[in-house]
Amino acid sequence: MCQKGRCFWRRKVLQRVGFVDFPPGPGYNEAMGNLPWGGILLCPGAKPGNLKSRWDVKMLSKEFYKSRREAYGALLENYSLSAVFCGEEIIRVNDEAYPFEPYRNFLYLTGYAKPKAVYMGYKTNGAYRDILFIERPDERRELYEGKMASTDSLKEELGMEDIRYLDKMPEFVSRLMFRGDMKNLYVDLCKWDGFEGPQDTAERFVAQMREKFPYLTVHNTYNDLGLLRSRKSKEEIEAHRKACKVTEYGVKNMLRHMKPGMREYALEAYFDFELKTHGCDHAFTTIAAAGKNACTLHYSENNSVMGEGDMILFDLGAAEEYYCADVSRTYPVSGVFTPRQKELYQVVLKGLEAGLAISKPGQRKDLIQEESKRVMAEELMKLGMIQKPEEIARYYKHGSGHFIGLYTHDVGDDAAILEEDMVFTLEPGLYFEEEGIGIRIEDTLLVTKDGCEVLSAGIPKTVEEIEAYIRENREA
Ligand SMILES: [Mn+2]
Numbered sequence: 001m002c003q004k005g006r007c008f009w010r011r012k013v014l015q016r017v018g019f020v021d022f023p024p025g026p027g028y029n030e031a032m033g034n035l036p037w038g039g040i041l042l043c044p045g046a047k048p049g050n051l052k053s054r055w056d057v058k059m060l061s062k063e064f065y066k067s068r069r070e071a072y073g074a075l076l077e078n079y080s081l082s083a084v085f086c087g088e089e090i091i092r093v094n095d096e097a098y099p100f101e102p103y104r105n106f107l108y109l110t111g112y113a114k115p116k117a118v119y120m121g122y123k124t125n126g127a128y129r130d131i132l133f134i135e136r137p138d139e140r141r142e143l144y145e146g147k148m149a150s151t152d153s154l155k156e157e158l159g160m161e162d163i164r165y166l167d168k169m170p171e172f173v174s175r176l177m178f179r180g181d182m183k184n185l186y187v188d189l190c191k192w193d194g195f196e197g198p199q200d201t202a203e204r205f206v207a208q209m210r211e212k213f214p215y216l217t218v219h220n221t222y223n224d225l226g227l228l229r230s231r232k233s234k235e236e237i238e239a240h241r242k243a244c245k246v247t248e249y250g251v252k253n254m255l256r257h258m259k260p261g262m263r264e265y266a267l268e269a270y271f272d273f274e275l276k277t278h279g280c281d282h283a284f285t286t287i288a289a290a291g292k293n294a295c296t297l298h299y300s301e302n303n304s305v306m307g308e309g310d311m312i313l314f315d316l317g318a319a320e321e322y323y324c325a326d327v328s329r330t331y332p333v334s335g336v337f338t339p340r341q342k343e344l345y346q347v348v349l350k351g352l353e354a355g356l357a358i359s360k361p362g363q364r365k366d367l368i369q370e371e372s373k374r375v376m377a378e379e380l381m382k383l384g385m386i387q388k389p390e391e392i393a394r395y396y397k398h399g400s401g402h403f404i405g406l407y408t409h410d411v412g413d414d415a416a417i418l419e420e421d422m423v424f425t426l427e428p429g430l431y432f433e434e435e436g437i438g439i440r441i442e443d444t445l446l447v448t449k450d451g452c453e454v455l456s457a458g459i460p461k462t463v464e465e466i467e468a469y470i471r472e473n474r475e476a
Contacts, residue, residue, distance in 0.1 A: 059235055059238055059239045059242065059320065059321055060111060060235045060236065060239065060321055061235060062111065062157070062158055062159030063159070064111075064233055064235050064236075065108075065109065065110055065111040065158065065159070066159055066160075067233075068108055068109050068228065069109050069110075069121070069130055070128075071228055072109055072121065072221075072224075072225065072228065073121055073123065073128030073130065074128070075221075075224050075228075076121065076123045076128065076184070076186060077123070077183070077184050078123055078124070078125075078126055079123065079124060079181050079182050079183045079184065080122065080123050080182070080183065080184035080185070080186055081120070081121075081122045081173070081176060081177075081182055081184070081185050081186070082120065082121040082122065082185070082186035082187070082221065083118055083119070083120050083185075083186070083187050083188070083202070083205055084103070084105055084106045084109060084118070084119040084120075084121075084187075084188040084221070084225075085103060085106060085117075085118055085119075085187075085188065085200070085201050085202045085205070086102045086103060086106040086107070086110075086112070086113065086114065086115060086116065086117040086118065086119075087100075087101065087102055087103045087106070087115060087200070087201070088115055088116060088200070088201060089115040100113070100114075100115055102114075102115075102322075103188065103190060104229070104322065104405075104406035104407055105188045105190070105221070105222065105225040105226075105229075106119055106188070107322060107406060108225065108228070108229055108406060109225075110132060110158060110160070111158055112132065112134075112154070112158055114134065114135065114149070115135070116134075116135050116166060116201075117132065117133060117134045117135070117166075118132075118133040118166065118169060118201075119131075119132055119133075120132075120133065120169070120172070120173075121186075122176055122182075124179070124181070124182075129162070130160070130162065131162040131163070131164055131172065132154070132158070132160050132162070132163045132164075133163075133164055133165065133166045133168070133169045134149060134151065134154065134163060134164075134165060134166060135148065135165070135166055136165040136166065136167060137149070137150060151163040151164060151165065173209075177212070177213055182213070182216065183215075183216065183217060184216065184217050184218075184219060185206070185209055185213075185216045185217070185218045185219070186218075186219045186220075186221045187202050187205065187206050187218065187219075187220065187221065188202060188220070188221050188222050188225060189202055189203065189206070189220045189222055190202075190222050206218055222411075223411070225411075226410075226411030226412065227411075229405055229406065229410065229411060230403060230405070230410075230411065230412050230416070230419075230422055231419055231420070231421045231422055232405065232421050232422070232423055232446075233421075236323060236405070237421065237423070237446060239320045239321050239323035240320075240323050240324075240325065240404075240405075240423050240444065240446070240455055241455055242278075242280075242318075242320040242323075243280060243283065243317065243318045243319055243320040243323055243324055243325035243444075244318075244325040244327070244444050244455040244456045244458075245458070246274060246275060246278045246280045246318040246320070246325075247316065247317050247318045247325040247327050247456065247459065248456065248458040248459045249274040249278065250270070250271035250272070250273075250274035250275055250316070250318065251271065251314065251316075251327070251329060251459050251460075252459070252460075252469070252473070253270040253271065253273065253274050254267050254268070254270045254271050254314070255331065255460070255469055255470055255473065255474070256270070256473050256474055256475050257270045257474075257475060258306075258312070258331070258333060258335075258470070258474070259306075259333075259474075260306055260307060260308035260310075260333050260334060261305060261306065261308075262305070262306055263302075263303055263304065263305055263306070264288040264289065264290055264293075264301075264302040264303060264304055264306060264312070265288070265302045265303055267288055267306070267312070268286050268288045268302050271286060271288075271314075271316060272286075274318075275318050278318070279320075280318035280319060280320050281318070281319045281322075282316075282317070282318065282319065283316075283317035283318060283319040283324035283325055283326060283408045284316075284317060284324070284326070284408045285300045286300065286302065286314070286315070286316040287299055287300050287302070287313065287314065287315040287316065287328075288302045288312060288313075288314055288316075289302070289312065289313045289314075289438065290304055290305075290306040290307065290310045290311070290312040290313075290333065291304070291306070291307060291310040291311070291312075291436045291437075292433070292436035292437075292438075293313075293438075294311065294312070294313035294330070294431070294437065294438025294439070294440075295431045295432075295433045295436070295437075295438040296438075297397060297398060297431075306333045307333065308333065308334050309333075309334065309338065310332075310333045310436075311330050311331060311332050311333065311337075311341055311345075311437055311438075311439070312330070312331055312333055313328065313329075313330045313438050313439065313440055314327075314328060314329050314330070314331070315327070315328040315427075315440060315442065316328075317408065317444070322406045323405065323406060324404050324405065324406070324407065324408045324410075324444075325404075325444050325455070325456065326402075326404050326408050326425045326427075326442060326444055327442055327443065327444060327456045327459060328427055328429070328440040328441055328442035329441060329442075329459060329460070329461065330345065330348075330438070330439045330440060330441060331460075331466055331470075332466075332467075335467065335470035335471060335474060336467055336470075337463055337466075337467065340435070341437065342463055343383065344430065344432060344435075344437060344439060345439055345463060346379070346463070347376050347379040347380060347383070347430060347439075348376065348428055348429060348430050348439045348440070348441050349441055349461070349462065349463075350375050350376065350379055351372040351373065351375050351376035351379075351400075351428035351430075352372060352426055352427075352428050352441045352442075352443065354371050354372055354374075354375040355368045355369065355371055355372040355400070355401070355426045355428065356426065356443070356445070356452065356454065358371055359418065359426070359445060359447065359451065359452040360418065360447065360448075360450060360451045360452060361418055361419055361420050361447055361449070361450070362417060362418065363417070363418045364415055364416070364417055364418075365401065365403075365412075365413075365414060365415065365416050365417070365418055365424065366414045366415045368400075368401060368426060369399060369400040369401050369426070369428070372400055372426065372428040373392060373396060373400070373428070374389065376392060376396065376428060376430060377389035377390075377391075377392040380392060380395070380430075392430075395430040395431055395432060396428075396429075396430060396431075397429070397431055398429065399414070400426055400427050400428040400429065401424055401425050401426040401427055402414075402424060402425055403416075403422065403423070403424045404423050404424060404425055404444060405423060412424075418447045419447060420447055420448060420449055421446070421447060422446075422447045423444065423445065423446050423447070423455070424444075424445055424447070425442055425443065425444050425445065426442065426443060426445065427440055427441070427442030427443075428440070428441065429441070429442075441461065442456075443455070443456045443457070443461075444456045
């Protein structure tokens with residue numbers, strides 16, 4: 001469940017440096033074709049000395065981004081200007097910035113992720129045209145940060161015809177507005193803090209435009225773009241698949257090394273190793289919560305010692321080109337469930353399975369979690385732990401599922417109707433504080449033509465799978 005609000009803020013603040021381009025590297029040709037995404041797959045648990053390469057391909061093509069810009073342009077009314085901002089770097093200390101995170105709507109339209117860039121589109125006489133504005137290369141900065149993209153080099157790389165430097169943007173806007181017939185301004189405004197907090201670039205832009213051209217009607221395009229993002233293309237689905245696969249490698253690597261007496265963070269390191277090895281980032285801050293820590297929904301200190309009789313709850317995910325996996329599993333540290341742990345674990349697993357069974361196109365998403373909840377309540381009543389279904393509230397503390405995409409908690413209405421090619425998660429959980437047991441089981445799912453595909457299916461989930469995996473693979 002990834003730390004709802006906090007995670008959002010963290011991700012907004014922690015910005016990531018730049019867009020990593022993956023040129024085909026050595027070994028690319030031989031290994032290509034083994035995998036649906038044509039990349040190089042390292043053995044799980046590969047040791048640093050053996051590393052050949054990352055998945056050396058960019059998974060999303062420039063044609064994909066072009067199709068997104070066309071789809072977006074089609075949404076705009078005639079005589080409109082639109083601006084979508086990539087975002088600013090945030091300084092951490094002195095001359096050091098937090099890793100840069102682009103606003104995802106910008107990324108979705110351009111495939112570009114450098115601070116300050118602006119994607120501008122305009123529609124006049126029924127025709128949509130667009131321009132990408134980027135920072136002008138600066139020799140001094142290049143000395144420290146490496147070569148900066150020029151407008152010419154990017155045209156080829158991104159497949160965009162019109163790319164200009166940011167210092168030309170005011171002039172462009174003035175000229176366009178001088179036509180006198182522009183009516184609408186569309187801006188991607190993504191804010192959860194309402195009136196609090198400083199204005200970001202997009203908000204400052206809107207304020208300036210309103211002052212200069214008070215006749216403009218301002219629209220927030222955030223939700224329209226969100227809607228475009230909710231159904232995934234083949235390429236996006238492959239990126240999700242890779243993120244889920246690498247998450248699987250990470251979880252299995254932890255299971256191979258999990259032992260009572262270890263600290264949670266030491267175990268977490270085995271997950272991180274697989275992500276780095278495969279060129280993935282974290283979709284969000286890992287939760288590794290042993291014993292009673294699992295009852296703190298947002299626990300991410302990950303510094304406690306794991307006891308022999310504890311269960312440990314993981315909520316984690318890799319991200320490939322920003323496409324996220326979000327998976328939760330709860331495992332017995334010893335490798336074997338106690339009878340009581342098994343009993344409670346089965347309740348949550350049945351809840352998840354009931355949700356999976358009705359996940360298909362046409363289904364309202366929030367009703368899936370109601371079904372999970374209903375089944376878990378039934379099971380708890382069988383165990384005599386509650387007398388009436390509504391008493392499940394004692395153990396059931398959070399919603400159980402969300403859309404996922406370029407953000408872990410992606411845009412999309414909770415009561416949305418599922419459609420083919422949407423990706424979302426189900427994550428029922430129950431928290432038994434008196435017993436020091438918190439259980440959450442979460443899968444990342446792709447809605448298919450007539451059901452759903454569990455993208456995280458390779459990660460041990462049933463009691464039998466879990467115990468067998470640990471028994472057969474744990475390092476001595
Ligand atoms: Mn989640």
